[in-house]
Amino acid sequence: MPTVLESDGFQVRILLPPREHGPPHVHVSRAGAEVVILLPLEGRALAIRTVYRMRTADVIAAVRLVEAHLPLLTQSWRTYHG
Template sequence: MPTVLRIGSLRVVIYPNDHRPPHVHVIGEGCEAVFNLNCPSGPVEIRENHGFSFKRALAIARALEENLAHLCEEWRKIHG
């Protein structure tokens, strides 16, 4: 599970054997969430949230959107 981005103490990962649509898993702080990227232009949408507060999840989504081009490129590299 390659870490493709760090947001503070959080790891943003893409699983090599995962499925479409393009998405990332955000892991850390004892929590995990899955965000759909909606490549190439977003918006990033939360699909699953296990433990992050609503406010924290929104902040993560904003950080992912700031890095959307990079994340979509990483998804493409891993999944074609």
């Protein structure tokens, strides 16, 4: 699972095939907690899929981080998943 971005204690990762699956999304972790965020591809809006033990303030910060780096994260997803 490559880390494609690190910022303010957050690590943004994309799992690789065959373990990974669509729809396009990233795993954002910090301090043992994680949020899975769907990327706004295939006609969808950015959305939170799952939250694991992450505080609401950190979820909001993670969403803002993903929004700020959408071109990089979208390109990274396409690089790893075609």
